[in-house]
Amino acid sequence: MKIAILGYGVVGSGAYEVLTSNGYDVKWVLDIRPHAELGDKLTSDYNDILNDSEVGVVAEAIGGLEPAHTFVVKALKAGKCVVSSNKHLICEYYDELNQLARENGVALRFTSSVGGGIPWLYNLKRSVRADEISKIMGIMNGTTNFILDAMISQGRDFDEVLKEAQSLGYAEANPSADIDGLDVARKTAISSSIAFNTIIKEENVSVFSLRNIKKSDIDYISEKLGKTVRYMGFGIKNANSASCFVEPVLLSSDALEANVNKNFNMISLFGKSLGRLSFYGQGAGKYPTGNALASDVCDIVNGDRALNKEYAPLDVDNSGCMRKYYIRTNVNLDSSLVCASEKIGDCYYIVTNSVSVADIHELAKSILESDPLAFFAGIEE
Amino acid sequence: MKIAILGYGVVGSGAYEVLTSNGYDVKWVLDIRPHAELGDKLTSDYNDILNDSEVGVVAEAIGGLEPAHTFVVKALKAGKCVVSSNKHLICEYYDELNQLARENGVALRFTSSVGGGIPWLYNLKRSVRADEISKIMGIMNGTTNFILDAMISQGRDFDEVLKEAQSLGYAEANPSADIDGLDVARKTAISSSIAFNTIIKEENVSVFSLRNIKKSDIDYISEKLGKTVRYMGFGIKNANSASCFVEPVLLSSDALEANVNKNFNMISLFGKSLGRLSFYGQGAGKYPTGNALASDVCDIVNGDRALNKEYAPLDVDNSGCMRKYYIRTNVNLDSSLVCASEKIGDCYYIVTNSVSVADIHELAKSILESDPLAFFAGIEE
Numbered sequence: 001m002k003i004a005i006l007g008y009g010v011v012g013s014g015a016y017e018v019l020t021s022n023g024y025d026v027k028w029v030l031d032i033r034p035h036a037e038l039g040d041k042l043t044s045d046y047n048d049i050l051n052d053s054e055v056g057v058v059a060e061a062i063g064g065l066e067p068a069h070t071f072v073v074k075a076l077k078a079g080k081c082v083v084s085s086n087k088h089l090i091c092e093y094y095d096e097l098n099q100l101a102r103e104n105g106v107a108l109r110f111t112s113s114v115g116g117g118i119p120w121l122y123n124l125k126r127s128v129r130a131d132e133i134s135k136i137m138g139i140m141n142g143t144t145n146f147i148l149d150a151m152i153s154q155g156r157d158f159d160e161v162l163k164e165a166q167s168l169g170y171a172e173a174n175p176s177a178d179i180d181g182l183d184v185a186r187k188t189a190i191s192s193s194i195a196f197n198t199i200i201k202e203e204n205v206s207v208f209s210l211r212n213i214k215k216s217d218i219d220y221i222s223e224k225l226g227k228t229v230r231y232m233g234f235g236i237k238n239a240n241s242a243s244c245f246v247e248p249v250l251l252s253s254d255a256l257e258a259n260v261n262k263n264f265n266m267i268s269l270f271g272k273s274l275g276r277l278s279f280y281g282q283g284a285g286k287y288p289t290g291n292a293l294a295s296d297v298c299d300i301v302n303g304d305r306a307l308n309k310e311y312a313p314l315d316v317d318n319s320g321c322m323r324k325y326y327i328r329t330n331v332n333l334d335s336s337l338v339c340a341s342e343k344i345g346d347c348y349y350i351v352t353n354s355v356s357v358a359d360i361h362e363l364a365k366s367i368l369e370s371d372p373l374a375f376f377a378g379i380e381e
Numbered sequence: 382m383k384i385a386i387l388g389y390g391v392v393g394s395g396a397y398e399v400l401t402s403n404g405y406d407v408k409w410v411l412d413i414r415p416h417a418e419l420g421d422k423l424t425s426d427y428n429d430i431l432n433d434s435e436v437g438v439v440a441e442a443i444g445g446l447e448p449a450h451t452f453v454v455k456a457l458k459a460g461k462c463v464v465s466s467n468k469h470l471i472c473e474y475y476d477e478l479n480q481l482a483r484e485n486g487v488a489l490r491f492t493s494s495v496g497g498g499i500p501w502l503y504n505l506k507r508s509v510r511a512d513e514i515s516k517i518m519g520i521m522n523g524t525t526n527f528i529l530d531a532m533i534s535q536g537r538d539f540d541e542v543l544k545e546a547q548s549l550g551y552a553e554a555n556p557s558a559d560i561d562g563l564d565v566a567r568k569t570a571i572s573s574s575i576a577f578n579t580i581i582k583e584e585n586v587s588v589f590s591l592r593n594i595k596k597s598d599i600d601y602i603s604e605k606l607g608k609t610v611r612y613m614g615f616g617i618k619n620a621n622s623a624s625c626f627v628e629p630v631l632l633s634s635d636a637l638e639a640n641v642n643k644n645f646n647m648i649s650l651f652g653k654s655l656g657r658l659s660f661y662g663q664g665a666g667k668y669p670t671g672n673a674l675a676s677d678v679c680d681i682v683n684g685d686r687a688l689n690k691e692y693a694p695l696d697v698d699n700s701g702c703m704r705k706y707y708i709r710t711n712v713n714l715d716s717s718l719v720c721a722s723e724k725i726g727d728c729y730y731i732v733t734n735s736v737s738v739a740d741i742h743e744l745a746k747s748i749l750e751s752d753p754l755a756f757f758a759g760i761e762e
Contacts, residue, residue, distance in 0.1 A: 018654050022511045117655045119507065123500055129683075130403045130675045254642070256661065259635050268661075273399050273668035274498045280637065280649075280659035287654035294511045302510075304685055 001056035001301050002027040004049040006071055008035055008042075011085050011112070012061035014290020015297070024294070024301060027055060030071075046071055050078055057107075057300045059293055060084040069093060076100040076108070081305065083296040085112035085289055091186040091202050094193060098308050107305045109296035114187040115140060117288025118281040119295065120267045124194050128309075131271035133195040136235045138267030139260050140187040142283040143171045143178040144210050144231040146263040152228060153261075157215045170263055181207035181246045184233045192235030192244050195269065198314035200235070206245040206318055206361040212375040213248060217328055220349050221250055221377075224342070225326070228258045229377060241317035245357050248377035250326055255380065256280075318357035324381075325352040325360050329374035331367050351379070382437035382682050385409040385430040387452055389416055389423075392466050392493070393442035395671020396678070405675070405682060408436060411452075427452055431459055438488075438681045440674055441465040450474060457481040457489070462686065464677040466493035466670055472567040472583050475574060479689050488686045490677035495568040496521060498669025499662040500676065501648045505575050509690075512652035514576040517616045519648030520641050521568040523664040524552045524559040525591050525612040527644040533609060534642075538596040551644055562588035562627045565614045573616030573625050576650065579695035581616070587626040587699055587742040593756040594629060598709055601730050602631055602758075605723070606707070609639045610758060622698035626738050629758035631707055636761065637661075699738035705762075706733040706741050710755035712748050732760070 003024060005012050008031040019026050029035070032044045046067075049055055058075040060082060062068040068089050075082050077100065084090060090097070090110045101108035111122040115138075127133065139145050143165055150161040162179070165171035177183045185205040192200045210231045221227050227250040236243040251258045256278060260266045265283030270276050282288035324339065327350040333341075340351045352360070360376070367374050384405060386393050389412040400407050410416070413425045427448075430436055439456040441463060443449040449470050456463050458481065465471060471478070471491045482489035492503040496519075508514065520526050524546055531542040543560070546552035558564045566586040573581045591612045602608050608631040617624040632639045637659060641647045646664030651657050663669035705720065708731040714722075721732045733741070741757070748755050 014654070018511050024511075118658065119504055122507075123504065126500065126503075126676060126680075127672075129679050130399050130405075131672055254640050256637065256640055259637055259640055261635070271672070273395070273672040275663045275666075275669055276661075277499065278659075278661035280657075280661065282656045285656075288656055291508075291512055291652070291654040295507060298510050299507075302687055306683055 002054045003297055003301070004028040004030065004055045004058045006030045006058060006060045006068070007062035008033070008038070009061065009063070010286045011289045011293060014286035015059055015061060015293040018287070018291050018294040019297060024298065027052065046074070050074055055080060057081040057083060057297055059297050060086055060089070061293060062086065063088070065089060065092060072097060073100060076104050076106060079104050079106055081107040081300045083109045083293060083300065085110070085293045087113040087186045087190060091189055094190070094199050102307050105307070107300050108308060109299065111296050112289050112292035114190055115265050115267055115279070116142070116281070116283040116285060117292050118265055118267065118279045118283065119292065120279050121191065121194060122296070123277070123279065124191065124269055127269060127271055127274060127277065128194065128197065131273050133269050133271050134237050135270040136191045136195045136268065137232055139230050139257055139265050140233050140267060140283065141178055141184050141231060142263030142265060143175065145260065145265070146170050147179070147210070148229055148231060149261045151213070151215065151218050152222070155215065158213055179211045180209040184231065184246045188233030188235055188244055188246055191233070191267070192242055193311070195235055196237050196242050196314055197309060197311045198242070199311060200242060200244055200314070200316060204244060204316035206357060208247045208361070208364065208376045210248050212373050214375070217375055220328070221326065224349070225250065225351070227251060227379070228253055230257050230260065232257065236321055238317065238320055241315045243318045243321035243357060244316050245318060245361070248375070250377050250379045318361065319359070321357045322354045323357060324354055324379040326350070326377045326379055327352065327374065329367055329371045331371050331374065383408040383435045384678055384682070385411065385436045385439045387411045387439060387441045387449070388443035389414070389419070390442065390444070391667045392670045392674060395667035396440055396442060396674040399668070399672050399675040400678060405679065408433065427455070431455055436461060438462040438464060438678055440678050441467055441470070442674060443467070444469070446470060446473060453478060454481060457485050457487060460485050460487055462488040462681045464490045464674060464681065466491070466674045468494040468567045468571060472570055475571070475580050483688050486688070488681050489689060490680065492677050493670050493673035495571055496646050496648050496660070497523070497662070497664040497666060498673050499646055499648065499660045499664065500673065501660050502572065502575060503677070504658070504660065505572060505650055508650060508652055508655060508658065509575065509578065512654050514650050514652050515618050516651040517572050517576045517649065518613055520611050520638055520646050521614050521648060521664065522559055522565050522612060523644030523646060524556065526641065526646070527551050528560070528591070529610055529612060530642045532594070532596065532599050533603070536596065539594055560592045561590040565612065565627045569614030569616055569625055569627055572614070572648070573623055574692070576616055577618050577623050577695055578690060578692045579623070580692060581623060581625055581695070581697060585625060585697035587738060589628045589742070589745065589757045591629055593754050595756070598756055601709070602707065605730070606631060606732070608632060608760070609634055611638050611641065613638065617702055619698065619701055622696045624699045624702035624738060625697050626699060626742070629756070631758055631760045699742065700740070702738045703735045704738060705735055705760040707731070707758045707760060708733065708755065710748055710752045712752050712755065
């Protein structure tokens with residue numbers, strides 16, 4: 001079986017190197033830019049791939065919705081297996097692509113869309129076959145972890161570290177998808193969908209941005225509360241619903257995630273028989289993500305064409321999920337919510353009583369209207 | 382395809398529950414003890430399984446060498462796929478069983494033989510297909526990790542914690558295989574064999590026992606050296622050989638392994654394109670290990686019958702692998718080896734200069750002749 005790679009950017013070229021250096025037969029690479037090293041393998045006409053009956057698997061590494069979506073749909077309809085690293089595409093068209101793959105009897109894999117080089121989704125899917133998953137959670141974004149680690153270990157402030165992350169290529173010129181949580185929300189939605197055998201949409205994941213964290217928060221959390229901070233996604237299975245949210249989180253220093261540094265990721269599942277299983281590694285980058293994309297391709301080339309499971313609808317409902325929160329704001333909050341509060345300068349540094357995730361995210365909207373710089377973080381017990 | 386489970390002890394009964402509660406068809410369970418709940422599925426005659434053409438996969442959870450070895454050989458020769466959780470069997474008969482499986486065109490899987498519920502070997506094998514593994518390492522034994530964690534967090538001494546571990550069922554009445562390192566040596570041998578595509582025998586893995594660690598070591602390591610201790614196996618790929626050893630190891634408090642507590646395991650691979658990938662979870666227990674055994678069965682039932690790769694011989698050579706060591710002994714060592722030394726009571730607490738793993742394990746033998754209570758630990762930089 002021969003392979004076609006769509007897109008020869010960071011991930012596509014990484015996957016190309018991994019596959020060809022390990023003896024796999026990449027026949028075509030689709031890209032509109034010239035790449036002399038690819039010789040005759042390079043094409044800018046997708047029909048070369050679509051009409052080539054030797055190509056059994058198409059690896060999509062273009063990113064974004066179009067033309068990736070059109071190309072993937074055509075590949076599935078042509079009876080070719082598809083592998084993708086594109087979380088935006090998978091999140092937006094989860095249902096359509098899974099249905100198309102099943103109808104055409106071909107495999108659809110997207111391990112590298114969450115957790116970069118970590119075989120997280122692959123193992124999550126493998127675990128779901130013989131276990132009941134009650135919860136998934138993790139550090140799923142390298143950019144925000146790099147920023148938090150640098151703020152904590154070097155005592156620097158958010159804006160300065162963000163600029164460094166941008167200059168190192170860890171953060172985009174427009175960093176919103178990372179620091180405002182859309183990236184983690186998508187990864188949480190895809191992970192929860194697989195864990196709970198359903199479809200969860202990114203817009204149903206409640207998100208607290210990391211953007212407002214300041215050095216004064218890091219100092220207060222460390223010195224007064226004895227905790228550290230990470231930015232994490234959570235999916236929790238309830239009796240008849242799921243709770244899904246993305247938040248900065250206060251952790252004890254001996255939590256495994258508290259020692260996940262630099263741009264690394266750690267993602268965990270909690271199974272009825274497996275207990276906790278955690279996966280740690282590079283959440284992004286040319287070779288790790290390229291390797292993860294290539295590994296999905298290898299599975300298919302080596303004969304694993306299993307179809308994805310059928311799934312059932314499940315509501316997202318954050319009203320039953322109770323946590324304590326850390327809030328830093330200049331708004332004087334209703335005392336029934338406040339467990340402990342300290343005023344330093346203009347700001348209240350607050351630890352709340354236990355409150356539902358739904359309620360705190362609703363309340364945060366109104367607080368942010370008066371105090372757009374307020375910061376919110378869940379507290380892991 | 383129907384399933385037979387050999388042995389209805391802790392792991393076998395766990396796998397039985399996991400498989401049957403998830404809709405898999407276990408037709409036979411082999412055990413010599415009565416188990417009313419198994420009804421007609423129970424047999425004490427292996428021929429019932431061997432001669433049943435509906436049984437396509439045999440899951441061995443008897444443990445030990447015989448009769449497990451005889452049963453597995455017969456299953457492979459009868460063209461049945463085999464799954465085993467038995468590290469002793471796999472380590473001893475690695476070559477014979479792999480050859481037999483290939484000759485008979487059947488799958489042989491043993492994920493649950495290392496790391497209990499952690500899909501470590503499964504992912505290691507998957508990674509090897511498309512990456513070059515330079516090193517594996519990990520906390521692979523829950524008993525010794527439980528002992529170390531309790532000694533460190535509760536300030537207790539080895540013998541007392543070992544007795545507690547025995548009373549909780551975490552340690553055997555004869556704890557030697559755990560605390561003297563044979564268990565980790567076998568897991569290191571199997572992991573290194575897969576990582577480096579070869580056969581490494583347990584007798585070629587150099588081992589420092591954990592048995593001699595005392596509260597005074599924990600205190601010195603923490604207070605004077607600012608480190609913590611874990612018991613770990615290592616496999617490192619050299620140009621034309623591999624270094625394989627099992628040692629107590631001094632770690633910085635921010636190392637991921639330093640925060641692996643209780644009886645949990647964490648095992649890592651280092652790949653050329655993947656970088657570091659780590660897997661954390663329950664390294665033993667009825668349901669985690671039963672689930673891992675069941676998951677290998679599920680792969681086969683779902684159609685993954687890939688044969689194991691061919692492999693090539695590779696010498697074990699620890700002479701090129703340089704590390705510093707912590708030694709506590711009443712023997713006054715050659716000063717050329719010693720970087721720092723402090724005498725407290727009768728004992729020297731020593732940090733060595735960089736020395737080869739081969740040399741220190743050789744030297745340790747002679748030190749232990751004069752001081753049978755001496756303690757040795759590698760230092761991770």
